[in-house]
Amino acid sequence: MTPYAAAPLGELWMVVAVTAGLGLVVAALGVGVIWRLRTRSIGVMLAVVVVVAVSATLAGVVVGIMEMIIDGPVKDSVLAIVAVGGLVGLGAAFVLARMVVRESRRLVAAVGATPFTAPRGLPAELQTIAGSLEEAxxxxxxxxxxxxxxxxxxxxxxxxxxxxxxxxxxxxxxxxxxxxxxxxxxxxxxxxxxxxxxxxxxxxxxxxxxxAGALRLSRVRIGLADLVADTLAGAEPVARAKGVVLTAEAAASVPVEADPGALGRALGNLVVNAIRHTPPGRTVVLRAGVDAGGMACLSVADWCGGIPEEDLPRVFDVAFRGEAARTPTAEGGAGLGLAIAQGIVEAHDGTIGVVNDGPGCRFDIRLPLLRS
Ligand SMILES: Nc1ncnc2c1ncn2[C@@H]1O[C@H](COP(=O)(O)OP(=O)(O)O)[C@@H](O)[C@H]1O
Ligand SMILES: [Mg+2]
Structure with a gap:
């Protein structure tokens, strides 16, 4: 007869209950300790996790063996096995934990170095943090x-x-x-x-x-056709002085929710640029309408001869003025106009972009259309 075969059902339940209870007590202690140590090194927390897991397992086993199930020389052997198993488990867990800690130390060391380059081969979460850090x-x-x-x-x-x-x-x-x-x-x-x-x-x-994100917009319902008419009237004298023909094509009503002053300024910056880069006798066209995607669209097309491909993504950069214009001229600006226009449009939840089109380029502002 094997000793444990003799254990009656009631006693088995008892063992289960005691083991579970002890496990819970150890777990609760572990939670308390981890909470106290939550700002310490990951290594310390991992050590707590390891100790809690091993003790919760062993406590039940040991108590069960001591009190209920086994007796005699078998008891000593089993206890020895459990003790050695526990020690080896602890040791192995500490070694593994150190490996995890080493990974986190690699990240910490990389953060300290300038310039920051994300270390490769980190655990997934750390790799995510490293990636975000690198982007930042x-x-x-x-x-x-x-x-x-x-x-x-x-x-x-x-x-x-x-x-x-x-x-x-x-x-x-x-x-x-x-x-x-x-x-x-x-x-x-x-x-x-x-x-x-x-x-x-x-x-x-x-x-x-x-x-600084401090642009205060008072957004009201406006029609882009009105905005285009106002901008046209404002820029007409500048165009006439240069001999540029300024025209507008606007759909009947393109309602958007916008700050008319700010959006007018953005559009005005585009029109002034277009006039500046268009030779006398040529045309600048303002358009307001609804694009294929259902967005309200404002565009300014000029006769500038096209912007060099490599400059296209940079024209909205602060202080960008193109290679040819490194020194201020009588009519040139400080390279702030498009950066301001972009900031204003984005504050309106819109987008601004530029493409080369026909004899020149076209700047497009897209805004959410208001449905009536
Ligand atoms: N309509 C346009 N046609 C051709 N190039 C343009 C046009 N608008 C802007 N650019 C280019 O983008 C640069 C930046 O424009 P902007 O931010 O308004 O600054 P600025 O007008 O002060 O030079 C200009 O210097 C010019 O090189
Ligand atoms: Mg400008």
Missing amino acids: YERERALEGARRELVAWVSHDLRTPLAGLRAMAEALEDGVVRDPATVSRYHRQMKLEVGRLSAMVDDLFELSRIH
């Missing part, structure tokens, strides 16, 4: 680069007209220029420069508000 670092680096470039450009752009202003003011003050024609030309030029400077400061202010 990349974004931060790009932003930082753009910011530095912007500061460099802007200080250059502000300094050039300021130097001109100072030279003209000094010439007037010293009486170097006397003849009335030159004096009035200087005055005109100074007014022009001051206007350009204050427009640039306005743009910078607008852009910093967009970047």
Whole structure:
């Protein structure tokens, strides 16, 4: 007769109950300990997990053996087996836990290094974290680069007209220029420069508000046809002065929910650019309508001869002005107009894009259409 075969059913239930109870007590203790240690190293927490798992298993076995089932020399052998098994299990678990900890240490070490490159072959969750970190670092680096470039450009752009202003003011003050024609030309030029400077400061202010997410939009229901008519009226004198023909084609009503001031500014920036890049006698066309995908669409098509393919993805970058225009010209801006337009459109849950089309390029703004 084997000893355990003698155990009656009632006693077996007892063993199950005691084992389960002990397991639960150990588990509860483990939860408490892990909670206290939750901000410590993953290694410490893994050690707790290992100890809890092994003790919960062994406690029931040991108590069962001691109290109920087995007696005599068999008892000692079984206890020895359980003890050795438990120790080996603990040891193996600690070794494995160290391997996991080593993986997390690899990530920690990589985070400390600059530039950050995500280590390969990490456990899935850590790999996900590493990937997100790499993206965040990349974004931060790009932003930082753009910011530095912007500061460099802007200080250059502000300094050039300021130097001109100072030279003209000094010439007037010293009486170097006397003849009335030159004096009035200087005055005109100074007014022009001051206007350009204050427009640039306005743009910078607008852009910093967009970047800070502080753009306050008061969105109302408007028709894009009205917006196009207003923009056309505003830009008409600029186009006429350059001999560019400005026309509009608008569907009857394209209702959207937008801030008319902000969206008008975005569209205005596109139109001013289009006029600037279109030779006299050629045409700039504004369109408002609904595209095939059911989005409200505003577009400005010009006669610029096309934007170089490699520049297309960059025209919306802050301070981008194309390779040819590294120095400010009388009519050139600071390269902020499209970045502002993009910020405004995106704040309206819309998208803005550019394609080369026919004799020039076409900028498209897409916005959610309001259904009546
Ligand atoms: N309609 C256009 N046709 C051709 N090139 C354009 C057009 N609009 C913008 N670009 C290019 O994109 C650059 C950035 O435009 P923008 O952000 O408005 O800055 P800015 O007008 O101050 O140069 C311009 O310098 C020009 O190289
Ligand atoms: Mg511009």
